[in-house]
Amino acid sequence: MIGAVDHINLVVSDLERSVKFYTELLG
Structure with missing residues (x-):
């Protein structure tokens, strides 16, 4: 679950x- 959250943040x-x-x- 933590990995998924880190992936989303990235x-x-x-x-x-x-x-x-x-x-x-x-411009």
């Missing part, structure tokens, strides 16, 4: 980083 943080990257890229 995906969410990666998603936020991707959104920030694309937001800066598109």
Whole structure:
């Protein structure tokens, strides 16, 4: 169960980083 939560947190943080990257890229 803990592993699943850690995986979700990792995906969410990666998603936020991707959104920030694309937001800066598109201006």
